Amino acid sequence: MEFKDSKGIFQQIADNICEKIISGEYPVFSKIPSVREQAAVMGVNHNTIMRTYMELQRENIINNQRGIGYFVTEEAPQRIVQLRKEEFFRHEMPEFIRQVKLLNLSQEELKPLFDQLNKQP
Amino acid sequence: MEFKDSKGIFQQIADNICEKIISGEYPVFSKIPSVREQAAVMGVNHNTIMRTYMELQRENIINNQRGIGYFVTEEAPQRIVQLRKEEFFRHEMPEFIRQVKLLNLSQEELKPLFDQLNKQP
DNA sequence: TGCAGTGTACTAGATCACTATAACAGTAAA
DNA sequence: TTTACTGTTATAGTGATCTAGTACACTGCA
Structure with missing residues (x-):
């Protein structure tokens, strides 16, 4: 590894x-x-x-x-998902959004992201 | 700090x-x-x-x-943004998408994310 | 019972990031 | 020239992490 x-x-x-x-x-x-x-x-x-x-x-x-x-x-499995979700919403997602804003990414540049996320159920 | x-x-x-x-x-x-x-x-x-x-x-x-x-x-400024964008699209965004899929987050749970991202120009 | 595979514990050492401290050298301005 | 900033370099030490190696105890099974 x-x-x-x-x-x-x-x-x-x-x-x-x-x-x-x-x-x-x-x-x-x-x-x-x-x-x-x-x-x-x-x-x-x-x-x-x-x-x-x-x-x-x-x-x-x-x-x-x-x-x-x-x-x-x-x-x-339940515990892992729960712990990771907490971590995700507390840190990873806010940090991700912060990055997007700091880099001032356009809707055009974000399109691939939206495409991927919209595949989610 | x-x-x-x-x-x-x-x-x-x-x-x-x-x-x-x-x-x-x-x-x-x-x-x-x-x-x-x-x-x-x-x-x-x-x-x-x-x-x-x-x-x-x-x-x-x-x-x-x-x-x-x-x-x-x-x-x-230009160099930093460029370097960070490369890093963002090469690692951070794919990793973010991987997390979303692994945690099997719903559209409902992702709504705050979309709301934030749609504020981008 | 004996063996092979398992976890557990311990000591010693290597490496790395960071700290602490000191000393040296260039620049600007009084 | 002197002083007070700058950057620069060097040495030693600390703490954490990981490695290396060894030894011991428990379990299941032949």
């Missing part, structure tokens, strides 16, 4: 896992890759994955059974 | 200065605060400001006269 240096690696991995959960790649109740396996896949140290998993566990997105592995909780 | 820990401080200061330039707070050809003064205002070390200024100089947004200070270049 490639990482931006604008954010902690463990946070990026957490985001990545969360997206796999809400996209269905990691279904509810399923076991996610072990700390060591994930570390190998991501190309990072297993301690870094450990930190990621502990964070996600603290947020009740995964839970673990010692000696067995980590599992996606039943409430995970 | 408050800083997010998601990005280097020097980069956030550079962004801040760029916004002051395109908003007109730092007009073309004007002298911007000295390294030490800016450091005091921002509450950081002057080496950090030095790094910021060197970056901005590398991008031809400011230039300097040793012993006198740093000045906004004539082409600065």
